[in-house]
Amino acid sequence: MKPRVAVVTFPGSNDDRDALRAVRLMGGEPVSVWHADQGLAGADAVILPGGFSYGDYLRTGAIARFAPVMDAVRELAAAGGPVLGICNGFQILCEAGLLPGALIRNRGVAFVCRWINVRDERSGDVLPVPIKHGEGQFVGSPDELERIEGDRMVAFRYCSPDGALDDAFNPNGSARGIAGVRNRRGNVLGMMPHPEHAVDPDLGPTGGQHVFEWLLSSARAAVSA
Amino acid sequence: MRFRVRLLVSLKEGLLDPQGKAVESALPALGWDNVSDVGVGKYLRFEVEAEGEEAARKQAEQMANRFLTNPVIEDHAILEVERAEPATTGPEGGR
Numbered sequence: 001m002k003p004r005v006a007v008v009t010f011p012g013s014n015d016d017r018d019a020l021r022a023v024r025l026m027g028g029e030p031v032s033v034w035h036a037d038q039g040l041a042g043a044d045a046v047i048l049p050g051g052f053s054y055g056d057y058l059r060t061g062a063i064a065r066f067a068p069v070m071d072a073v074r075e076l077a078a079a080g081g082p083v084l085g086i087c088n089g090f091q092i093l094c095e096a097g098l099l100p101g102a103l104i105r106n107r108g109v110a111f112v113c114r115w116i117n118v119r120d121e122r123s124g125d126v127l128p129v130p131i132k133h134g135e136g137q138f139v140g141s142p143d144e145l146e147r148i149e150g151d152r153m154v155a156f157r158y159c160s161p162d163g164a165l166d167d168a169f170n171p172n173g174s175a176r177g178i179a180g181v182r183n184r185r186g187n188v189l190g191m192m193p194h195p196e197h198a199v200d201p202d203l204g205p206t207g208g209q210h211v212f213e214w215l216l217s218s219a220r221a222a223v224s225a
Numbered sequence: 226m227r228f229r230v231r232l233l234v235s236l237k238e239g240l241l242d243p244q245g246k247a248v249e250s251a252l253p254a255l256g257w258d259n260v261s262d263v264g265v266g267k268y269l270r271f272e273v274e275a276e277g278e279e280a281a282r283k284q285a286e287q288m289a290n291r292f293l294t295n296p297v298i299e300d301h302a303i304l305e306v307e308r309a310e311p312a313t314t315g316p317e318g319g320r
Contacts (some may be wrong), residue, residue: 030262094297095295104298109243140297
């Protein structure tokens with residue numbers, strides 16, 4: 001059975017359609033959910049997509065976290081279901097307290113839009129994926145960063161094409177080159193790069209497939225558990 | 226009673242402030258080459274209906290901690306809590 005994956009559209013989301021398409025290409029059953037909905041339409045997993053929810057007013061993700069649908073997202077996360085936040089979705093998960101840390105303006109101030117590489121900190125795989133953000137600098141207090149490292153919550157770090165860590169490959173000044181984090185349980189993942197733009201071999205590198213494989217296999221496991 | 230609250234939000238000490246840095250680097254071009262340690266924050270104002278000043282201040286503090294700021298990255302200070310004239314009618318309007 002195909003895992004059902006909800007993609008939430010907030011006012012200002014703009015990567016929701018690519019996320020829906022990526023779910024379909026990767027073998028899942030995508031279902032679009034509106035931010036004002038009370039539930040996730042029976043989905044086994046959920047994606048909070050990229051964009052500029054509420055115009056990034058106040059802080060990125062600060063207002064979207066109060067959307068009615070977020071109660072259902074919290075419930076799914078608490079039940080161990082997979083939750084993926086991409087870019088603005090990552091910012092929302094941090095604001096909602098489902099992931100640690102926060103995202104602030106890029107070190108270089110400018111919006112960055114290009115292909116980069118990230119290293120999966122569990123498997124060591126190097127994934128070519130695009131980024132496009134103005135506020136992607138991951139930060140946390142020194143204690144929080146230690147906790148994130150100690151609990152192995154760093155999912156991805158920016159790296160060179162061969163997987164080396166160097167500040168020269170850190171596009172936004174993120175602390176410790178962090179491009180994505182997981183919660184301690186491992187079922188909530190937030191990342192600034194866009195895996196949904198990197199799944200179709202006809203359109204370029206496919207580093208994003210890896211992330212959707214995780215999402216769909218976790219959804220299958222959650223269903224059969 | 227209505228109270229007007231003024232709230233100042235700034236990035237926490239020690240966090241890189243790219244906006245502050247950008248402003249700072251532009252100042253010498255205008256002749257101000259003696260400026261350093263520029264920070265950029267934000268200012269919010271709102272009116273709140275409350276029993277008294279203490280209640281208004283307490284609510285403003287809760288609002289700041291839960292929503293108006295992100296305590297992971299920001300500090301805040303309530304600059305002022307003052308009695309407000311009924312909204313919309315005052316000559317000062319939306320200052």
